[in-house]
Amino acid sequence: METLEAQAEDFAAIVYAEPGALGLIANIVAALMIATENMLDPPFSAAAVMLSGVHLIVVGGLLQIVAGLLSYRRWDHLTATAFLVFGSLWTSMGISRILAAQAAGQDGADVVRQATLPGLVGFMAVAVVLCVCAVTVNFLLPPVLVAILLTLVFEAVGAWFAWGRRVAAAFEIIIVLAGVYAVVVMMLKGVSQRYILPGFGNAPYDPLLMRTAGGPAPKNEKKKVTKYSEPMGMGFLGNVVPATVLAFYHLGFFSDFRPAVAMFVFSAVCQVLASFYSFLRHDFYHAITFIIYAVFWNSRAVLQFLVSSNFPEIMDSRVNFYGQWTLVGLIMMVVFVSATVNRVVFLYNLMFAVMAILSIDHIPVVAHDYTFGVSAAIVAALSTYTGMSTLENSIAEKNVMYIGAEVVHSDKLAAAIGGIFGTAREKTSKSEYDDDDYVDIKIVDTTIFIGSTIALMAHSATEATNNIYPLAWLMVAGVFLHAYAARLAYAAGSLAKAYVSLLLAVYWAIWVAFLLNPNLAVLLRSLSVGMLCLSTVAMVMTPAFSGVWIPFGVLMELCVITQVVTVFDVNPRWMILVTSLLAAIVSLYAASAELINGTLQCVVIPVGLPLIKEKERAENNAEPPCPLFTSRRSSALQEVAQLLDQGSVIGVPTDTVYALAGSCKVPESIKKIYMVKGRPAEKPICLCLSNLDQLAEVNPPFSPLLWNFMRRCYPGGISCVVPKGEWLKNLGLGDSVDLVGTKDNICIRVPDSSVLAYLVSVSGPVALTSANPSGGADSTHHDMVIDSLGEKLDGVVCDGTSNELVASTVVNCMKIDEGVITYFRIGCTPQEVVDAHFEAAKAEVNSQSATLDMNQKLS
Template identity: 40%
Template sequence: MWVPYGSALMCSHSCAPVITAISETMFTMPTKFAFHGTFWLVKAWEEFILTVALTSGTGAKSREALVGDWFFLAAACLFCFMSLNKDLLELTHNISFALMMVSTIQQIPSRGGYIFFGVTCSIFTAVSLYTTFATLVNSIAEKVLIPIGNIVMSSAKFQDILALGRRCLGKDLSKIENSSSRASDPLFYLCNGLASLAAIQNTLMDPTQAYLSIPWVLIPGAIMQLYVCRIDVQGGRRFGSVLPFCYTAVWATWVWLRFAGPSLGITANSDGGFTAGAIAFLIINIFLIALAAQANFVQFLVTLVMEVVIVCFLLFTLERLPLPLEIAVLSVFSILCLYGFLASFANSLFNKELILMGPAIFKKEEPKKMEEGVSSCILPQSHRTSSLRTIANMLDNGGVCGIPTDTVYALAASCKHPEAINRIYSIKERPSEKPICICISNLDQLRVINPPFSPLLWNFMDLVYPGGISCIVQKGEWLKKLGVGPAYETVGTNDSIMIRVPDHTVTAHLTDMTGPLAITSANPSGESDSTHHDMVITRLSDKLDAVLCDGYSNELVGSTVVNCTKIDEGIVKILREGCVPTTKIMQLFERAKNTQGVL
């Protein structure tokens, strides 16, 4: 039994991180990886309990009472459905995983159960290895060398299917609003749905069943949900991490008393602390219900039913729990989470509310107009041309704005206004000895003014721009021709300047409209980079004129800084390793030297 588990586990985890690393801006693969990882962790722990921890031989019978596998199967089928607008290989990979789910369900009678499981594991392993190989080769080659199949269904047709519910309710499909779902929401619903269904017990008198239930509830409900908290904190969500963190505590406490209690000697006479804890959870969840009511109706229902789940936990501590009530409540909670997963997954994928999540119960009141003379930070969306024009006008008038780049969010000021650049230092509390770089839209802007760069430097910049690399070059009068004139003394050092050419459409278009910008990372000095516009808003909006909202950043760290002032001596120095690794920089430098030799 350990062999198929081990082989499939290795394959699943070798495939998913690779794909995730290649597509860091996508949330689908991290969600899928977390889902697969949860499955293998649960199964490995369960198998360990059966083969090592339990010696009475009653484990197999108690295992048949566990129903968590059904949630895994339902979620796996939804992954198959959501991959209909992907390539055939992705759909095949999800189908092979769903087949393997069927082979693990204890309630399905099968004579050759282990054989069926071994066959499905082998198929899944083969498909995963092929997927890994095809993805790596095609990504490196930047074209399809290894066949992955055609797109199963067009995006437009798939969206029509997803919006079927809206159509049945008579909703206007031409006025579908943008989705309020975040990248972490699908995983949040997955974790809680699995934990709740796995927590169902058909009896309170089977300690073996309770013991086997520990990994089923603890791993998704507590361990993986902490990963959800990390995603939310990274994204700068103000409320986001509170809900999963509180529910992590609920499920961890549930496991501690309900399932680990018999082994730890916790009895009804010694769990007074758990009764007090359950009451505390009830009070805390009331506040979570109020907050969820401002999000959407599905999240409101989830928190509302969780209140009843906690009531069941309280009744258990008082030895007054009607078991059918708990089974019904946990089942309803699991179904709600399954719907929440599908809706948030689809809506986040297309950034539209194709599957209804319902309106907020309580809508936030619009803030009252601020007193005259006090400016407020505006929050335009990056996908609108009018938003870029608004930001460009603000920068041209001496404003300071938060903008997206190809790495992390940045603070920007026009080089036409040195006083605005000085404001950046004040906003960030940045030491004055740290220079600020300039940002241009493309390398052709430099070629037009013909700065005195060597052929080797031009070759190197041709290779690294646009992208997440910043080159430090010698300062000169050419900067004034570029449009940096008024800020010549404000940007860079006395004899050098760092140049950024972001590989980002929004930033490039904005810089075309404004001319060179002085930029630096949008975070208080010494703190972590901002990887979502919410982080910029939370930290600095009271000091900024505007934040151009573009969602999650492409990278988690800033650009790699390369000192090219001695490049003609064959020396480039990495001053800060960012999103582009040092090895890649040195490879590009060698290519630049080889190209110069050919020329």
């Protein structure tokens, strides 16, 4: 008990309040700095502009990114996304200022302003999305985000007109003032565990009141992971800015791409972190998809940077370059598997694949600029909706914006592919792809194979084109992606694959250095020979991995030998092409197989079993993480009631799914429920009674219609939201009145469960919420409660499988006297049944009223 209470205190002060306060403070300092600069008249000294840029990067960028990373650990989708988006914005603006300080003369400064404007347009689109989503979170964020949006607009105007800078300064002051107030609110909330000042507790538009978007819902939804916020919205929004910049560039708005590279910090931050947090959530599909997006955008950015830098002969034999076809092929694989996600994502990826095809360098420059520019503009627009719908659905925890059902069910697609490869029989067997303990390793494998496939194919084209053109893919896919895979492997606990990934990153770094300057060959000889020795060790390790690693390891050993003979200047003609192409083919097969298998969560394309298998250890019978009580013995339930009276949080069965219960006589137990569940303080907890007579004894001022309706609904799988009042204190809630429900209303639950009814009758009213991490899948067996929350609970009442698969239906009865009820959630009880109860209650009340009027007239 003492340990849990200590955790509850730490949760409020450290985990909940401080990340938001840190991010807001970073915004305040950055906005104040830019406002001060905008109120002064240029020109400024180069040193002052450069110093301003450094401060924006460190304070507005890095600190806000740190706040975003911390916010991802507290199930706050919008705040985490907003901090990372605007952290990358301030970083990009800081880099642009440094470039402007180094630009020669006014013409150079104009080039920088012109190249950064498209990035600001992209950030404006993302800011609009965040503004719309913020309306469903609280009252304070929308005006702050609107001020940031208008600041971006007038910052862009101020690049040419002085009055634009003055207007931007005014909105930046608004950001500062609103940010200071928000910091005070959040710090006070962190200390007091409740909102003392207004602005954060409620939202202008409650997402619980939003109806689910029309159209069929996906049938193969996966279990939610609530340890980290959902990064999918940020991953899709990460495509907006790079697509906008490339669209403006290829359509001829500006010609020097070098200053625009700063805006690709947005893609690097948003999509790499979205991939990383998807990895931490064991989300195979999004972890791979977002890193493929990042590779595409950043490799195109590096390529255009090299072209604008006028590297000698870079455009020679450009139309012969075929190195990006494997990247296009992998994007088409993403389209293929996204058919099992939803329709919006499938159509979006389809358009992304069309853009990737139109970006290939076989197309002549004039036509290429048009095809790529137009398609990039379309992708930017589609990214806005896809990101907004994904983010808003994550915030509302239901599909309030249309995404559609999957195009094809994953089982059907797995059966079709399994029939081709003869693996259909394996579809129903358990595999490492549907096990969280192994899926992380599969993400690492797929990332390594993707990086190798893209880099090898691009490298094989050097002898067909020139040494400079493939560098973009070697830098991004070869060096960065393998370094990223090493980080994932370390997080997954595989030091062997971290070692292999780092070796591959070093291998490609040697090639990058050599291709940039062949005169470095002498200096690279010792490094390449050492690389050959280390890669031999890696090749020996591959039999312990999946079977496809063995041919890949052997062919990569040949590629390393090719590198050695190249730096020693004894390279036979076409050796690079042959070795790289052979390794690329094996790697492409492995990447495609792992991508399809991982997304479908079963082995449909064989990748082979390890030749050397780790010896399985017999599992010891571990002690349960918390005390367990059987629901069949009254003595056990009396012990549970005593624990409730002491302030414990217990997992209990209901008439629907399992729930967490805390006694309303002990306010600390309700606070503890929030900590155990990881539930945001804005989301209310309902009040559970043993029967409706318990409520009738305190005589709440409910109308006859509400009483009639509630008597039809209770006991059962329907919860009614009713107005709060002084009558709650008569139920013995005491100080718990402010901890259940919202400020104005409370949800009443009377379950049709003899176990829970007995506990409530003995211990008194309890606060009740579903027994799952916030946003996670409902627990339909006591084992699920033990597995997901057992270490944080004081006990679990074991009652086997639940009666229902989903929670109760929650009805909004606040306007029932006006003849209207609405729904917060459609659960186990269908809406038609509740509507029938309501119509019957209205009919009976109206009939009784008519009879009373008639009797009065007759008398």
